[in-house]
Amino acid sequence: MTGDAALPQAVNVTATAPKTLADRIEDLLPQTQCTKCGYPACRPYAEAIAAGDASYNQCPPGGIEGVARIARLMGKPVIALNPENGVERPRPLAVIDENVCIGCTLCMQACPVDAIVGAAKQMHTIIPELCTGCDLCVPPCPVDCIAMIPVTGDATGWDAWSQKQADAARDRHDRRIARLAKEREAAEARAAARQAGRPTAASVAPEASEAKPAAADDAEAKKRAIIHAALERARKKKEELAKAGAAPKNTERVSAEVQAQIDAAEERRRRLGLQGDEASANPAHNDSDH
Ligand code: SF4
Numbered sequence: 353m354t355g356d357a358a359l360p361q362a363v364n365v366t367a368t369a370p371k372t373l374a375d376r377i378e379d380l381l382p383q384t385q386c387t388k389c390g391y392p393a394c395r396p397y398a399e400a401i402a403a404g405d406a407s408y409n410q411c412p413p414g415g416i417e418g419v420a421r422i423a424r425l426m427g428k429p430v431i432a433l434n435p436e437n438g439v440e441r442p443r444p445l446a447v448i449d450e451n452v453c454i455g456c457t458l459c460m461q462a463c464p465v466d467a468i469v470g471a472a473k474q475m476h477t478i479i480p481e482l483c484t485g486c487d488l489c490v491p492p493c494p495v496d497c498i499a500m501i502p503v504t505g506d507a508t509g510w511d512a513w514s515q516k517q518a519d520a521a522r523d524r525h526d527r528r529i530a531r532l533a534k535e536r537e538a539a540e541a542r543a544a545a546r547q548a549g550r551p552t553a554a555s556v557a558p559e560a561s562e563a564k565p566a567a568a569d570d571a572e573a574k575k576r577a578i579i580h581a582a583l584e585r586a587r588k589k590k591e592e593l594a595k596a597g598a599a600p601k602n603t604e605r606v607s608a609e610v611q612a613q614i615d616a617a618e619e620r621r622r623r624l625g626l627q628g629d630e631a632s633a634n635p636a637h638n639d640s641d642h
Pocket residue numbers: 381382383384385386387388389390391392393394395397410411412413414
């Protein structure tokens with residue numbers, strides 16, 4: 353046997369960092385990103401538990417099973433959910449009363465998993481498969497047209513929510529965060545370019561700007577089909593309502609306060625470069641990297 357033969361073969365291993373306690377806790381959370389735990393998303397709550405800054409009984413969507421999961425991981429007793437964070441309940445889905453929606457986009461901006469589609473100043477609709485039931489779209493709606501409808505019968509907590517759904521919600525939330533960061537960076541770059549008197553990406557010919565993204569894969573095509581179907585349903589509904597003389601209220605009929613909210617939302621969209629046809633759906637659903 354030669355010396356070379358005795359050498360171990362190169363092994364193609366992708367090094368992955370070992371999971372931290374926060375990582376392992378995060379894996380156990382339902383990922384609805386609802387903020388009921390008192391933190392802005394599931395990840396910061398996981399970090400707070402790992403650091404000893406938060407108790408492990410503050411997640412109502414996970415319910416008592418969620419508490420037990422973290423208790424097992426940390427070798428602690430199962431304790432009751434903290435009622436200050438809310439109650440364990442059947443999982444709801446958000447439903448928009450499209451006859452009342454004024455298309456202000458505020459719900460879309462509040463949704464942590466990009467489950468809402470719609471055009472500015474037109475009615476919005478929720479993609480049920482993507483809604484985590486987090487409730488976050490309800491408070492910003494200036495015309496109170498979003499209802500949370502329980503859809504899981506008596507099932508609550510993890511009995512009403514699967515690991516697959518949690519993984520998908522986490523993925524969508526991560527992508528949303530990345531997209532918002534990209535949009536912020538782009539807006540800052542445009543502002544800096546304007547200040548310096550340089551042409552912005554939006555002002556140069558399309559062929560001179562970034563190369564087109566690669567062709568969408570099957571998952572991307574499926575997602576676009578779901579979104580297209582949701583928008584098509586909304587369009588048909590709008591037509592039906594118009595025929596019945598019950599078309600959605602338009603933005604001319606809202607109060608000055610609501611109009612100010614709409615204007616602020618529009619201004620944010622303008623700052624992010626989401627105008628005209630680009631605003632015809634949630635930008636997340638148009639993103640080529642989604
Ligand atoms: S699901 Fe809601 S309450 Fe539970 S950890 Fe995530 S953000 Fe917090």
